[in-house]
Amino acid sequence: MENISRLNVVHHLRKRKLLIAINCVAALSIFFFGYDQGMMAGVNNAKDYYELMGFAHQDPITKDPVITNSILQGGIVSVYYLGTLIGALFGGWFGDKYGRIKSIALGAGWAVFGATLQCASQNHSWMICARLINGLGTGILNAIVPVWATETAEHTSRGQFVAIEFTLNIFGVAVAYWIEYGCSFYKGGESEFVWRFPIAFQIFPLLCLFGMVWLFPESPRWLCKVGREEESRYILERLREDGVDSTGKAEAEFQDIRNIVALERKNAKSQNYLYMLFGYQSGKLHTGRRVQLVIWLQIMQEWIGIAGVTIYSPTIFGIAGLDHQTVGWVAGLNQITYTLSTLVCVFTLDRIGRRWTLYWGSVVQGICLFLAGGLSRVSINAKDAGNAARAQNFGGGAVSMVFLFTMTFGATWLTVPWLYPAEIFPLEVRARGNAWGVVGWSIGNGWLTLLCPVMFKALNEKTLYIFAACNVITIPMVYCLYPESNQRTLEEMNLLFAADSIWNWDAERNYRVLVEQNPGLVQAAGRGQSVVDPETGGVRKTSRGLSLDARGVGKSVSEESPDNEKAAAKF
Numbered sequence: 001m002e003n004i005s006r007l008n009v010v011h012h013l014r015k016r017k018l019l020i021a022i023n024c025v026a027a028l029s030i031f032f033f034g035y036d037q038g039m040m041a042g043v044n045n046a047k048d049y050y051e052l053m054g055f056a057h058q059d060p061i062t063k064d065p066v067i068t069n070s071i072l073q074g075g076i077v078s079v080y081y082l083g084t085l086i087g088a089l090f091g092g093w094f095g096d097k098y099g100r101i102k103s104i105a106l107g108a109g110w111a112v113f114g115a116t117l118q119c120a121s122q123n124h125s126w127m128i129c130a131r132l133i134n135g136l137g138t139g140i141l142n143a144i145v146p147v148w149a150t151e152t153a154e155h156t157s158r159g160q161f162v163a164i165e166f167t168l169n170i171f172g173v174a175v176a177y178w179i180e181y182g183c184s185f186y187k188g189g190e191s192e193f194v195w196r197f198p199i200a201f202q203i204f205p206l207l208c209l210f211g212m213v214w215l216f217p218e219s220p221r222w223l224c225k226v227g228r229e230e231e232s233r234y235i236l237e238r239l240r241e242d243g244v245d246s247t248g249k250a251e252a253e254f255q256d257i258r259n260i261v262a263l264e265r266k267n268a269k270s271q272n273y274l275y276m277l278f279g280y281q282s283g284k285l286h287t288g289r290r291v292q293l294v295i296w297l298q299i300m301q302e303w304i305g306i307a308g309v310t311i312y313s314p315t316i317f318g319i320a321g322l323d324h325q326t327v328g329w330v331a332g333l334n335q336i337t338y339t340l341s342t343l344v345c346v347f348t349l350d351r352i353g354r355r356w357t358l359y360w361g362s363v364v365q366g367i368c369l370f371l372a373g374g375l376s377r378v379s380i381n382a383k384d385a386g387n388a389a390r391a392q393n394f395g396g397g398a399v400s401m402v403f404l405f406t407m408t409f410g411a412t413w414l415t416v417p418w419l420y421p422a423e424i425f426p427l428e429v430r431a432r433g434n435a436w437g438v439v440g441w442s443i444g445n446g447w448l449t450l451l452c453p454v455m456f457k458a459l460n461e462k463t464l465y466i467f468a469a470c471n472v473i474t475i476p477m478v479y480c481l482y483p484e485s486n487q488r489t490l491e492e493m494n495l496l497f498a499a500d501s502i503w504n505w506d507a508e509r510n511y512r513v514l515v516e517q518n519p520g521l522v523q524a525a526g527r528g529q530s531v532v533d534p535e536t537g538g539v540r541k542t543s544r545g546l547s548l549d550a551r552g553v554g555k556s557v558s559e560e561s562p563d564n565e566k567a568a569a570k571f
Contacts, residue, residue: 034172042180081446083135092435111137361412
């Protein structure tokens, strides 16, 4: 393949080995994302940092930081998410226009620039600008990397591969905690090295990502969309075939992609971000509904409690009665168990599906947060009453609930809100659709990290009850509004969202009808069949036009009248 560099790994690896290599590069980006999130927890508690930024001073007796400007503290953290919001929107547009590989390289390079500025910050104004710039790069990466990963993976293991990447995400959070914990002992924790080195450390994986991504294949789906079909076919063949006995699987998937590209272009006019948000001129693709689903899924991912637990876990452990010295290593230990818990999702996500993963996560997380809040209050009351033993016992119970919460989140809600947006959008706007998911995450995270210092200061442990209530809300939300994407090809998603109703049960019923009506729309890749005619060697053609209009919803297609058959709706 002359158009692909000889150095590209696609010429040297096949099937699972190639998928693993792609997954490793994607995981490097996700590792940086996790590290950058976890980093600020320790940085906020570094004496030189909070005094230089001007939002706190050190208590001369307890040596704990005394926050004097919680708005500034939260603002420095949350402005990063404004950057990710803007970066995601730009990255989604850039990724759909210029490809996934160039977008990843751009995001990595921009994030290096932002991290360098953060490391050199001299005051809070400088730091705010640097955090904003760093967020732009992160937003580009978050909009593109999950899309690239899902567009190269097989639909039967798509969830597993993305779940593995997010194991590295939480590993990044854990690495950030332990680096900062180690640095906190340097010169009594008062040196600027305590916070500048952890910020600088993120530059290393970003430089590795920038250098390596050029050696990896472009998304075959994006290549097909822009008319580079031979490259697309070649990369799919390397991803799906072993090179010995051709099963026609790659060709089948290629034909599915071609079908869906033609269908999308006939069914909807060109979509910009504003059109996507309101579903204007999207026809049966219903992009507006999909945008709302991914935005709110990401917002709720933050409001079920993980943003507060991740960034302000030292505060939560302090509420539980732990002293300043103990808080550091307990928070780091929490991140280790959090990392290990993500492996549960690797083995369950493609087995029980996205919806059931969210269900059991919400139930356990809600219970944990209600108990953590109650146990923390008992511990605080006991400490005030001078009963140290009772305070320690109930404080330990509260800490165990936080541990169980983060483990459950890692096994459930961590991955699905990032995977779902990368799965459900039409190919024509997939990167921009995933960018809307990052917008939701940025809104949820930025909003919450700005409010968290204020909430914990005003409500203390009662803040955990708010997070617990949000977990309860997510159960009917997912049940009613979110169709299952598990074990369905990316090309089948347009059938799944073709119903005019917002309810999940209507979407599923409509989907089953459309599958019967359009047997040639998504075929071999999803069902193990072949689109290659064994007698002629050519590609099988479908005998009827493709449509997203379901006829006879609520009854079998065979029961439709001849008049209805002739009245098949146009795109």
